[in-house]
Structure formats: C-alpha cells, structure tokens
Amino acid sequence: MPDLLIELFSEEIPARMQGAAREALKKLVTDGLVEAGLTYSGAGTFSTPRRLVLALEGLSSESRPTREERKGPRTDAPQAAIDGFLRSTGLSLDQLEKRADKKAEVWFAVVEKPGRAAAEIIAEVLEAAIRNFPWPKSMRWGTGSLRWVRPLHSILCILHDEAGATVVPLSVDGIPSGDTTEGHRFMGPGRFAVTSFEDYAAKLRRAKVMLDQAEREEAIAHGAKNLTFAAGLEVVEDRALLTEIAGLVEWPVPLMGQIPEAFLGLPPEVLQTSMREHQKFFSARNPKTGRIEAFLTVANIETPDDGATILAGNLKVLTARLSDARFFWENDLRVAKAGMQEWAEGLTHVTFQSKLGSQSDRIARIASLAREIAPLVGADPDQAEHAARLAKLDLRSAMVGEFPELQGVMGRYYALQAGEPEAVANAARDHYSPLGPSDAVPSEPVSVAVALADKLDTLTGFWAIDEKPTGSKDPFALRRAALGVIRLVLGNDINLSLTKLFRTALGDYDYRTARHDSLSRGASADEMKIFSGSLEGWIRPAHDEDVASLLAFFHDRLKVFLKDQGIRHDVIDACLAMPGSDDLALLVKRATALSDTLKTEDGKNLLQGYKRANNILTQAEEKDGVEYSFGPDPKLAETDEERALFAALDQAEAKITPAMQAEDFATAMQAMAALRGPIDAFFDTIQINTDNQIIRRNRLNLLHRIRAICSGTADLTKVEG
Incomplete structure (x- = not known):
C-alpha cells in the first residue's frame, strides 16, 4: 500500500492561520479520499511559514468496485418521471430491469462502478481542496482565478511504494504537480527532488527547514532558556507568543540583547507588552529584582557574526518604541500625582454605551453598588466606593491608549503614585478579573467588592436596555461577566442575595434613565424636584421580570460551571427549587453535598x-x-x-x-x-x-x-x- 505526500508551497502564511490550515488540509483531503472509497492507516500534517504538508500512510492503491440497486418509478409512470430516473442513474432504458413490486411493475437500476486508481482520485480531491480551501482571508494574483492566502508557487504530490515514487498528475490554475520543493529562502540550496516523506523531511533539515511546528517551538524555548540562564536571567513565559514566533520562522535562531539602562525604570508590564506587541520579543527577567532587563528575538537565519547585526537593528527599533513608552509613562505620572482629576473629567465625554450614558455615569453606578456590596465581603464601604471611582481612570491615560490590554495594571501604578492605599490600588488592577476560566480570582475585600460591582453593573445595564445574549451571540460578553461573578462569589465563599443586588442596580438604572429622559425632553422645574433629593429616596422598584430573568441567566451559567466539576444538572435543579437559590455559595454547598x-x-x-x-x-x-x-x-x-x-x-x-x-x-x-x-x-x-x-x-x-x-x-x- 503506497504512502502519499502533499506539499503546498507558497509565500509566507500568517502564523495565526497555520494551525487551522493544517487541520483543514487534513480534513478536506482525507474526507474526500474516504468518500471516494480509499482507506489509509495514518495521517500527519505539518506547516512552516511557506508550506502546508500532509503525509498519509498505508493508502489503498485503488477504490473498491461498487454495486448499487436503485428502485425507480412504475413501468406505467409518466415518461417525464422515467426520464428523470434515467438521468439520475446515467443509464438508458434498455439497461433497466422490470421487477414486480406489490401490485405493479417498477423499474430497477443496477449501477455498477468499477474501482478507480488512487492517483486519479487523489488528483480530483486535492484540486477540490485547493480551490475550496477555507482561508479566513485569501487573494488572487497574476491573471489566474485561484484564490490562496498568499501566491501559491508549487504543488508537490507523490505516491511512494516499494517500487519507488510517482508523481500524481494534476494542474491547478496553471500550477502543475511535481516531486520537487525548496528549502530555506536564504540558506537553502534551491529546488530539489524527493522520493518519500522520510526523504523529504531529511532533505528539508539539510536545507535549514524544521518541518514540525512543535520542534520549532521546543528549539526556541530551549535556546532562550540557555541564553537567559547564562546571563543570570529567566524567560517570562508566553505560550501564545511562542506559538506565533514558531509560525514565523523555518530555522529558529534565538538571540538575546540588553535593554538600555534608560528604560529599566519602566514598569515590567509596559516593557513586556511593548516588546511583545510591536516586535514579537520575549522578555528576560532578573529573578532577584523582578525587572525586565533583556529581550529575546528569534532570527530566521544563521549569520557569520552570530546575530550581532540583527541585534543591533532590533535594538535601534526597540529604543524608539521604548522611548514612546517612557514618554507616555512620564506624562501619565504627572496627571496621576496631581490626583487624576484630569482623567476623571475626561471620562464624562467618553460614551460607555449610547443608552447607558458615559463612562463617568457608569463609574458612579459602580461606586454606589460597591458601597452596597462592601459589608457583604468584609470591605470598608468608603474605601470600596473610593476605589470604584478611581479604578477606571487609567482608561484616559496615554499608556492604556497605546496598550489597551494594560488597563487595570496601569491603574494600580497610577493610584500608588497618587498616594492611594495599597488596597485601593490593587482594586484598580483586579476589578476586571477574572477575565477567563484560567484567570486568578481576586481575594482582597476591596478588590472583590469593586470587581463584583463592575460585572453586576454591566449585566443589569444591558438587561435594562434589553440587550441580552441570544443563542451564540453575546457581543457584550455578558456570559463571561456572569461567570466572573460566579467565580468571585464561590472563590471567596461569599453569601449574598443576588436578587437584592439586582434590584439595587436596576433601580439605579431606572433613576438615571428617568432623569436623562426628563432632561432631554425639557422637564419643568417642579418635575425636576424629584431628582434633587438623595438617590435612595427616589429609586423605584426594578421590574420583577428583569430580576427573574437575570437570576435564571445566572443559574444557567452556574449549571455549565458546575457540570465541569462533575455535578449533574438534575442535582442542581433539585437544589434550585429550595429557598435561597439566589445565594450562589449556599446553592453550590447544597448541590455539592447532594x-x-x-x-x-x-x-x-x-x-x-x-x-x-x-x-x-x-x-x-x-x-x-x-x-x-x-x-x-x-x-x-x-x-x-x-x-x-x-x-x-x-x-x-x-x-x-x-x-x-x-x-x-x-x-x-x-x-x-x-x-x-x-x-x-x-x-x-x-x-x-x-x-x-x-x-x-x-x-x-x-x-x-x-x-x-x-x-x-x-x-x-x-x-x-
């Protein structure tokens, strides 16, 4: 039984697309071959920036012949029905058989298909796979009609058995198949022929190409670890960046350079983010001080000077980038040390959502709710409210404007520079958490109060304007917010009534919506008097259906969360039927015990x-x-x-x-x-x-x-x- 080797060689494939492309190539080709009657014993897929590869072992040499009997219309049926049956079977009337069927005679067709050679089937399947490949983005080039992620240069397609290798003949948009490929763009010897997958992989390695993505990742990680260990540093782990870089190089060569002293005073998160986002650099940290002191880049070529020229060029660009970051940091510190009032005023002009007001309005709601939650989590109400008013001010900072992923992280630095207590500063950093299932859950009382208030305000706000998740659509990440509340409550074993908090939060929206509507329609002085008193004195009760809907939404999220912990839905339903089902911690204790x-x-x-x-x-x-x-x-x-x-x-x-x-x-x-x-x-x-x-x-x-x-x-x- 022969083995099949396919390589689609092109210009550089974006790293983010390579993983899905490997799986798509495997599925399209193997599904097509199996559907056509071929079998195989094993399949492997590989990719580099310039190639997609599929290797099949133990492929059958031809498909099996098939015989199918199909029942047609009655013999006295209208001619149009008989003609349609003939077209569907590809037979003529004299090739049909008359058979008795209950009370009438019907036509039967016996369709026999002989076996087909593997090469013939492979050519059809591969051409269809190439023409219908599901790239997220694709392009055309030259005068052809073929679309590919980047211009496709060559197609390697060979069958190999004991007798040797044969090319599977096909041509896609003027690109013929063959048995040759290329190695590294700069260090390779040019095109060369291959006879099997083993021969292909060995010759690629000699041509300075590591075919396996996992091997390239390991080579990068191992080389980076050796470089940093020799300098008394350690690599800041970043799995996503490692995977991305392995998709950018065919022959990884890790190099390490020193960050200039002038930038070592920047927060480590700023250095790491700037280097990762702008230049795909790993960060090297001094384990004694926690400072980021060096960077690691991965070249795609070996050089006579051991990468010195590459490092010099990278350092020049890095210096410019970090100069920008230092400029942002210094300007932000000036505002932070002045109390951040400039940012607070700026948020009044930043819309959170058209129906929910500005970021400043939102901060006021979160602060009010954080004060209500604080006693329930053991936090000081004044401190929780104050932390909530400061937590989002870094959204107006230049640093967060450049690196949005640093929101919260920078808020902590700026709060400390403003002279705020550690608990308030930590709340600014932690109030977005947990962002995902692997994110840590805050445990400091003030942080927990503000984090809960932030997520509950988001949920009740979008419920108030009837923007709930539907089906698979959740544009405002409300399911993630609900899961965040669940993890905060369970992670800190907090007993609280969600129903009461929903009513408080929804009541705040009722107040603000009514006030905004009255202002916008030019309410009279007498009408506006109702808004002059305290918020608590005016709030009207939230609608029961909104509270019930929100609680049901939380219960559904909780079922998903507990299912992963081995607790069945019927067990949760049995506990939901008991009083106090809006106390998630109590509910989970009950469900776990049952x-x-x-x-x-x-x-x-x-x-x-x-x-x-x-x-x-x-x-x-x-x-x-x-x-x-x-x-x-x-x-x-x-x-x-x-x-x-x-x-x-x-x-x-x-x-x-x-x-x-x-x-x-x-x-x-x-x-x-x-x-x-x-x-x-x-x-x-x-x-x-x-x-x-x-x-x-x-x-x-x-x-x-x-x-x-x-x-x-x-x-x-x-x-x-």
Whole structure:
C-alpha cells in the first residue's frame, strides 16, 4: 500500500492561520479520499511559514468496485418521471430491469462502478481542496482565478511504494504537480527532488527547514532558556507568543540583547507588552529584582557574526518604541500625582454605551453598588466606593491608549503614585478579573467588592436596555461577566442575595434613565424636584421580570460551571427549587453535598426509598382528597421495623435540624443517608394500605414525615433515577 505526500508551497502564511490550515488540509483531503472509497492507516500534517504538508500512510492503491440497486418509478409512470430516473442513474432504458413490486411493475437500476486508481482520485480531491480551501482571508494574483492566502508557487504530490515514487498528475490554475520543493529562502540550496516523506523531511533539515511546528517551538524555548540562564536571567513565559514566533520562522535562531539602562525604570508590564506587541520579543527577567532587563528575538537565519547585526537593528527599533513608552509613562505620572482629576473629567465625554450614558455615569453606578456590596465581603464601604471611582481612570491615560490590554495594571501604578492605599490600588488592577476560566480570582475585600460591582453593573445595564445574549451571540460578553461573578462569589465563599443586588442596580438604572429622559425632553422645574433629593429616596422598584430573568441567566451559567466539576444538572435543579437559590455559595454547598451523597450506595437507595414513599403518599392524598401531614404516633406502630423507623427519624431530625441551621449540608445529608436501612426494612415488611384505617392513616403520616425530612435539603423529586 503506497504512502502519499502533499506539499503546498507558497509565500509566507500568517502564523495565526497555520494551525487551522493544517487541520483543514487534513480534513478536506482525507474526507474526500474516504468518500471516494480509499482507506489509509495514518495521517500527519505539518506547516512552516511557506508550506502546508500532509503525509498519509498505508493508502489503498485503488477504490473498491461498487454495486448499487436503485428502485425507480412504475413501468406505467409518466415518461417525464422515467426520464428523470434515467438521468439520475446515467443509464438508458434498455439497461433497466422490470421487477414486480406489490401490485405493479417498477423499474430497477443496477449501477455498477468499477474501482478507480488512487492517483486519479487523489488528483480530483486535492484540486477540490485547493480551490475550496477555507482561508479566513485569501487573494488572487497574476491573471489566474485561484484564490490562496498568499501566491501559491508549487504543488508537490507523490505516491511512494516499494517500487519507488510517482508523481500524481494534476494542474491547478496553471500550477502543475511535481516531486520537487525548496528549502530555506536564504540558506537553502534551491529546488530539489524527493522520493518519500522520510526523504523529504531529511532533505528539508539539510536545507535549514524544521518541518514540525512543535520542534520549532521546543528549539526556541530551549535556546532562550540557555541564553537567559547564562546571563543570570529567566524567560517570562508566553505560550501564545511562542506559538506565533514558531509560525514565523523555518530555522529558529534565538538571540538575546540588553535593554538600555534608560528604560529599566519602566514598569515590567509596559516593557513586556511593548516588546511583545510591536516586535514579537520575549522578555528576560532578573529573578532577584523582578525587572525586565533583556529581550529575546528569534532570527530566521544563521549569520557569520552570530546575530550581532540583527541585534543591533532590533535594538535601534526597540529604543524608539521604548522611548514612546517612557514618554507616555512620564506624562501619565504627572496627571496621576496631581490626583487624576484630569482623567476623571475626561471620562464624562467618553460614551460607555449610547443608552447607558458615559463612562463617568457608569463609574458612579459602580461606586454606589460597591458601597452596597462592601459589608457583604468584609470591605470598608468608603474605601470600596473610593476605589470604584478611581479604578477606571487609567482608561484616559496615554499608556492604556497605546496598550489597551494594560488597563487595570496601569491603574494600580497610577493610584500608588497618587498616594492611594495599597488596597485601593490593587482594586484598580483586579476589578476586571477574572477575565477567563484560567484567570486568578481576586481575594482582597476591596478588590472583590469593586470587581463584583463592575460585572453586576454591566449585566443589569444591558438587561435594562434589553440587550441580552441570544443563542451564540453575546457581543457584550455578558456570559463571561456572569461567570466572573460566579467565580468571585464561590472563590471567596461569599453569601449574598443576588436578587437584592439586582434590584439595587436596576433601580439605579431606572433613576438615571428617568432623569436623562426628563432632561432631554425639557422637564419643568417642579418635575425636576424629584431628582434633587438623595438617590435612595427616589429609586423605584426594578421590574420583577428583569430580576427573574437575570437570576435564571445566572443559574444557567452556574449549571455549565458546575457540570465541569462533575455535578449533574438534575442535582442542581433539585437544589434550585429550595429557598435561597439566589445565594450562589449556599446553592453550590447544597448541590455539592447532594451530589456527593448520591454517589454513595446509601444515597442511591435512600433516593429510591424517598421516591417510593412520595409516590405512595401522593397517590393516597389524591385518592382520599386529604393531606396526610399530621404527626404520626409511635404508639400505633405494630412491628419492630416500624418502631425502628420512628426512632431513626427522630435521630436523623436531631442531627439534620441544627446542621441545616448552620448550613452544614454535608452533615445533614449524611444523616439522611443513614435512613436508608430503616426505610428499606419498613417497606420490606409493612403494608401501608391496610384495612385498619387508623393504622393506614398513621403510616401515611409517617411517609409524610420521611418526605418532609428528606425534602428539607433538596427537592428530590427532580433528581433522576
């Protein structure tokens, strides 16, 4: 069985597109070959800046012949129907067969397709893949019609077996296939022929091309580590940058240069961001001081002077870039040391959202909400409100204007320069967090208060103007904001009522929207008097449907979050049915305890016992038209099993009641699970619907007590199984 090697050689492919392109080439070609009847044993894809490569092992040499029987119209059907069937099969009328089918004769077609040579199929599939390749952006060049990410120069396509290599003949827009390729643009020997994948990879390496993306990443990381270790420094890890640079070079040569002393006073985040964004440099840090003192660049060529000329050119450009950064830093420090009032005033003219006012309006709302949240998280209300008013001022700074990803980070530096306390400065840095599932969760009380206020204001604001996420669309990242609130609450074990906070925040929007509307329509002096008092005195209640909708949205996000931790949706639903479901920390404690209990044999059997008791009791109440909720009398117990259940329920209740008051759901559910044995024994030996109505009523009341005790922690009727 032959092996197949395909290489599409072009001008430089953008690094960000190479990973998806490898997968697309593999899928388009392998799916096409399999659909045409070929099989293969293994596939590998590779890329460099100038080539996409697919290697298949164990490809079948031809497709299998096929035979298909297709039922057509009746023999007396209209001629148009028969003609259509003939066209679909590619046969003539004399090639069809008449067969009896129930009450009529119908035409049958037997379509036989002979096997086809692999080369013929490969040519068709590869041409279709090239012409329909899903590049995010593509271009045309010359006079041809082919579109590719960059001009395509050559197509290498060969089949290799024991007899040797043969070229698969095809031509795409005037570009013929062949068995040759090129190595490195500057260090390679020119075009050369290859006979197999092993020959191809070996000759490319001699031509200064590392074919494997992972190998190039490892070479860069290893070389950078050696350079920094020798200088007593360490590389600042940046996986995304490593992947990007490996897609920019075919023969990576790491080089290290020193950052001029004049720029070492800049914050390390500024140096790292400037070098990464503008020049794709890694940063080298002094582990003793934490300062960024050197840069690492990756050349695509070996030079006689060991990269000295390259480093000199890079340093010249770097100096210009860092001079800009130092200019921004020094100007921002001037504003920060003056109290940042200039930036605060500037935010009044920056629109947050057309219906939600300016950034200044938003800051006022966040500050008000942070004051409400502060006591719930152990923060000082005055400090939390003050931190919220400062947290976003760096949006007007020159540094954040140049590097938006530094918002918050620079806010901390500027707050410290303004003489603010550490807690306030840290809140400026942390209030955006957590931004994603891998981002750290703030833990300082002031930071937590401002971070919660920031995210809750965003959510309630867009709910207030009816801009909710729909389907896969979430242009304002509201799902991420909700997940951020969930992680903040759970990460810091905060008990708070989301419903109350929603009402507070939505009420603030009601106030501001009403005031803005009145101002815009020229309200009278009497009308404006309602706005002259305190905010709290005017706020009208938020709409219940908005609060309910927001809470349901949070519950959906929580289900997704807890699913990753192994907690089933039905378990969460059982806990959501209980009071206090707007307290996420309480809800998760309840769900975790129930999930852990249901994983035990006692928990599983208790669930069955509970459902049995609930079903019998529900049916009896429906039949009798009464509710059996009067306390059962242990004096009416007739058997040892019945008396043992009374005693077990007393013992369980004595443990469950204080545990529930202390929100110790694990202990409460352990006490519930201990009822498994007595309940099983009760059902195994006792007839509930006995002829003695007094005994029957007492036993039904006993079932009610089982249901009441087990339902105190969660609505077990919603648990599956």
